[in-house]
Amino acid sequence: MNERAALIQRLLAIISDYRAHDKLPPDVEHVEKWLSQFPEDSALNVLKELVGVLEKSYFSKSKVIAEFANLVENPHFVGHDPAQYWKTASLLDIQKGGNSQHDLNELISSKISEKFGVVPAVNSAGAPAYYYMDDMLCSGSRVFSDISSWIRDSAPTKCTLWVCIMVLHEYGYFITNKKLLEVIGQSGKQIKLDWGYSVKPEDRKYYNDVSDVLRPTTGSDDGLVKAYIEGMKFEPVYRVPGSTGKLQYFSSEAGRHLLEQQFLIKGAYIRSICPNLKTAHRPLGFSSLDTLGFGTMVVTYRNCPNNAPLALWVGDPWYPLFPRSTNADAALRRMFDDF
Incomplete structure (x- = not known):
């Protein structure tokens, strides 16, 4: 060869x-x-x-599953009694475009259920802690749009919000964190914002x-x-x-x-x-x-x-190595998955 x-x-x-x-x-x-x-x-x-x-x-x-499998029992995130913790914490499924959050929530839910016999809530109305999961933050515009709307419209008056992103680009993180803290301040709510990540490209x-x-x-x-x-x-x-x-x-x-x-x-x-x-x-x-x-x-x-x-x-007439799935593709797949 x-x-x-x-x-x-x-x-x-x-x-x-x-x-x-x-x-x-x-x-x-x-x-x-x-x-x-x-x-x-x-x-x-x-x-x-x-x-x-x-x-x-x-x-x-397999790498993604391993990363999130570690999160569900990491004391930094869930304390020293993860089984009890996941009985009250809630995942967020609030992404306006794409299926990444929905799919990651399914992965982490199955891990929590497998390890602790608990099926975590999704979009609970009064949880003490919430988890916004996604695979990547580049500019941060999508994450900011999703979370800022949730803070203003749906978040309880007091909670902890974990934003857990596998790949967190440094500048997007800096800008998004700053803007979300401003939204929290303007909302008058007591929301503690914390982040989790796997890698932080500079x-x-x-x-x-x-x-x-x-x-x-x-x-x-x-x-x-x-x-x-x-x-x-x-x-x-x-x-x-x-x-x-x-x-x-x-x-x-x-x-x-x-x-x-x-x-x-x-x-x-x-x-x-x-x-x-x-x-x-x-x-x-x-x-x-x-x-x-x-x-x-x-x-x-x-x-x-x-x-x-x-x-x-990019595709047509260029030939891509990694053809992208668009938000329209994701919406169509989500619709059929819901049947």
Whole structure:
């Protein structure tokens, strides 16, 4: 087996359960079709670096279950009598878009029932503690929208609120925590806000040089990239080379630079061929800020965030490695699941 074939097998072993609930198992043909869109002299190295990154940043279903199985009996969250604790605590199912919270609630409910013989309440009207679960926070806009509405409209006058997110990007966490504390203050309610997480990728501008997301060290000679940068209101803030990030997702500066440049070039190209993308669909991922893109490299078995590089998930006419499930897809699946 040559190196390319061996790397594809490693990649498939990592992402084998991606959107398995939608019966979309990736195979060799799928990976080859995606990889063929990169220059031949770069494709192998793109594949090599991506495999190394995803070995650390991909959240398989088994990894997610293990993380939440730890939460249900961790004294930091539930004290020293978890069985009694879960008789009164409540999960929240208040997400306005997608199925991630609903699915994670089912996982954690089954674990609580299995361990303690208790079926936890969902959206209880008067619980002392509530748990908002989700797989990832990037900008934090969805989490803020969900929770701020709940605080104003449904939360009791006094409780503890745990926001438990597996992947908590630093800047989104900082902004969301600050804004939620303001909403709590304005509500006049006594709500203690606490957070739980598995990993915290660094994406704050101040820590750009040690970030865990794609932050190029330079622009590109590619014409479409040049045109995109020239159209930006401000010059991009480039990373000073030398770091593979706090979480060490990248193999080396050279490997990281290759991935950043290739995804930047392909992202600019994708924007030129996909007319339905919004302005905020930056080459390196969705961002409301006028940047080159969010650049997260974290993907879960359930979905690929649109904050990841466009080259990973955008479809038609580009061929995606991680085809995304939209909110409309999720609503349709939820409707059939309810029958």
